[in-house]
Amino acid sequence: MFEIFTQLADWLTYSMLGLSPQSKLGDAVHFFIEDVSKIYVLLLVMIYVIALLRASLNVERVRDYLQGKNKGVGYLSGAVFGAVTPFCSCSSIPVFLGFTSAGIPVGITMAFLLTSPLINEVAVLLLMGLLGWKITLMYVLIGLTVGILGGAFLDSIGAERWLQDFALKALQNARQRKPAGQVAAAQKLTFAQRHQFAKEEASDIFGRVWKWVIIGVGLGAALHGFVPEGWIAQHLGDGQWWSVPAAVVLGIPLYSNATGVIPVMESLIVNGLPVGTTVAFCMSTVAASFPEFILLKQVMQWRLLATVFALLLVSFTLVGWLLNVVSALM
Amino acid sequence: MKKIMVLGSGCAKCSKTAEQLEKLAQELGVEAEVSKQTDPQVIMQYGVMSTPAVVIDDQIVHTGSIPHTEEIKAWLKR
Numbered sequence: 001m002f003e004i005f006t007q008l009a010d011w012l013t014y015s016m017l018g019l020s021p022q023s024k025l026g027d028a029v030h031f032f033i034e035d036v037s038k039i040y041v042l043l044l045v046m047i048y049v050i051a052l053l054r055a056s057l058n059v060e061r062v063r064d065y066l067q068g069k070n071k072g073v074g075y076l077s078g079a080v081f082g083a084v085t086p087f088c089s090c091s092s093i094p095v096f097l098g099f100t101s102a103g104i105p106v107g108i109t110m111a112f113l114l115t116s117p118l119i120n121e122v123a124v125l126l127l128m129g130l131l132g133w134k135i136t137l138m139y140v141l142i143g144l145t146v147g148i149l150g151g152a153f154l155d156s157i158g159a160e161r162w163l164q165d166f167a168l169k170a171l172q173n174a175r176q177r178k179p180a181g182q183v184a185a186a187q188k189l190t191f192a193q194r195h196q197f198a199k200e201e202a203s204d205i206f207g208r209v210w211k212w213v214i215i216g217v218g219l220g221a222a223l224h225g226f227v228p229e230g231w232i233a234q235h236l237g238d239g240q241w242w243s244v245p246a247a248v249v250l251g252i253p254l255y256s257n258a259t260g261v262i263p264v265m266e267s268l269i270v271n272g273l274p275v276g277t278t279v280a281f282c283m284s285t286v287a288a289s290f291p292e293f294i295l296l297k298q299v300m301q302w303r304l305l306a307t308v309f310a311l312l313l314v315s316f317t318l319v320g321w322l323l324n325v326v327s328a329l330m
Numbered sequence: 331m332k333k334i335m336v337l338g339s340g341c342a343k344c345s346k347t348a349e350q351l352e353k354l355a356q357e358l359g360v361e362a363e364v365s366k367q368t369d370p371q372v373i374m375q376y377g378v379m380s381t382p383a384v385v386i387d388d389q390i391v392h393t394g395s396i397p398h399t400e401e402i403k404a405w406l407k408r
Contacts, residue, residue: 058394059379090341091381093370098379166371200395295339298370 002038002129009034028225035130035217035263040210042129043122047205050121051198056189057085059095062112067102071155074108079147082115083140086201092116092292096299100167103174106160110308111151117287118143122209123258130266138323139279146283146315153311154304162304209259216260220267233272239324247277248316251284261285275327280320288312332362332406333388338381340368347382347396354399360406 009030013019019026062081066074092113099109119140127136160171189197236243261282268278288309296305334351338344348366355362367373367385376385380394384405391405 063379090339090343091379093339094337094373094379094381097370097374098377101374101377166374170374 005034005038005041008037024225028221031224031267032217032221035220035266036213038129039126039213039217039263040206042125043209043213044202044206046125047121048198048202051086051201052194054084054086055194055197059085059091059098063099063102063104066099066104066108066112069108071105071108071152074105075111075148075151076144078108078111078151079115079144082112082147083119083144084121085112085116086120093295093298096296097167097170100163100299101170101174103171105155106163106171107151107153107155109151110154110159111147114150114287114308114312115143115147117257117292118146118283120258122205123262123286126259126262130262131269135269135275142279142319142323143283146312146319150308150311150315154308157307159304159307162301162307164299164301167299209257212257212260213263216256216263220263223264223267223271227271230272232268236277237272237274239274239277239328241321243274243277244280244320244324245317247281247320248284248288248313251281251316252288252290252313254285255289255291256285258282258286274324276320276323276325279323280316283316283319284313288316332360332386334362334364335385336364336366337373337376337378337383337385338366338368339370339373340366341381343396344368344382347384350396350399351384351402354402355406358403358406362406 012033013026013030014021017029019029021027021030062085066078066081069077096109096113099112100106124136124140127139160168163171265278265282268281269275293305293309296308300308332355334355336344336348336351338347344366348364351362352364355364373381373383376383376390378390378393382396383393384391384397386405392401
């Protein structure tokens with residue numbers, strides 16, 4: 001189904017630009033054209049379709065659903081909703097407070113917020129298009145697991161005492177009140193409204209991510225064409241144990257969203273970097289970023305902030321090791 | 331005199347919303363005072379989770395996106 005993009009890249013690179021398929025430059029340009037055209041078409045079409053389906057899902061409904069759920073169900077559904085609910089990362093603080101002041105435990109709220117940057121429709125589409133369904137499925141399951149276990153862990157150590165005072169008070173007030181049961185009535189949307197929402201969503205998301213695609217694929221193409229063939233495979237290909245924590249640490253100062261990093265992932269895997277090391281690097285780049293963590297300071301004390309950060313780094317390292325071992329056995 | 335407040339964490343969309351409101355109020359000749367509110371505690375008290383949100387005379391009229399020009403005009407004319 002994706003061959004048309006290979007043909008397009010063949011034609012543009014070899015016929016129009018006259019580059020040789022054997023040259024490094026030709027290789028890199030081909031990779032770039034094929035991936036960018038494929039990703040753009042995939043994103044525009046699929047974001048529209050997905051938005052049509054989820055037009056009536058929003059954070060308010062998720063909050064009402066999660067309110068009063070028992071913990072086991074709460075962590076799972078918090079993480080799942082984190083993956084599928086559209087919301088902009090600049091809303092994380094209001095969402096955190098909205099959940100907290102509805103009496104939802106910190107762990108469930110964090111399951112939602114940790115999963116959200118890791119898994120979203122753009123990430124899943126890119127993974128499917130570039131790396132196939134097996135890695136996509138694995139990535140999604142890992143993302144959910146990190147959210148669920150991370151949330152459960154935070155509650156088990158009593159993380160709520162390290163919230164900022166006003167947030168903790170809001171949580172305690174909500175506990176004393178009886179659940180209000182003010183479930184926001186699901187609006188019935190007409191198709192025209194859904195279409196309108198989906199159109200805006202597609203142009204909004206595309207407007208935000210198109211440059212990340214160019215940057216990510218550009219880096220991937222550079223890796224593809226200019227890192228000597230076999231260099232990565234030779235030096236890091238055995239999944240040396242230290243390479244995983246090193247990849248995680250390297251990912252911290254690199255700040256990108258999933259859109260920018262997945263094309264790089266593709267290139268790393270093709271060049272022989274083990275899957276576990278690659279996934280650890282990718283998740284660290286996407287989820288462990290200082291600018292967004294500093295924002296959370298408004299609602300969390302340093303202690304909790306540092307705990308969440310450490311939690312992410314440790315889990316990505318464990319995930320990387322585990323995947324490397326499993327994929328070496330397969 | 332309408333008191334208009336844009337709730338949001340100071341992201342680009344919030345500033346754009348505030349600008350739009352000011353511009354349209356001027357165009358329509360409606361007296362309005364537009365301010366931005368970034369304090370998370372205040373945003374929480376309004377129970378708003380999706381920003382930018384627009385509050386006019388203490389009533390939440392919109393949440394979650396930059397409002398359309400037509401919507402803004404309708405609020406201002408009220």
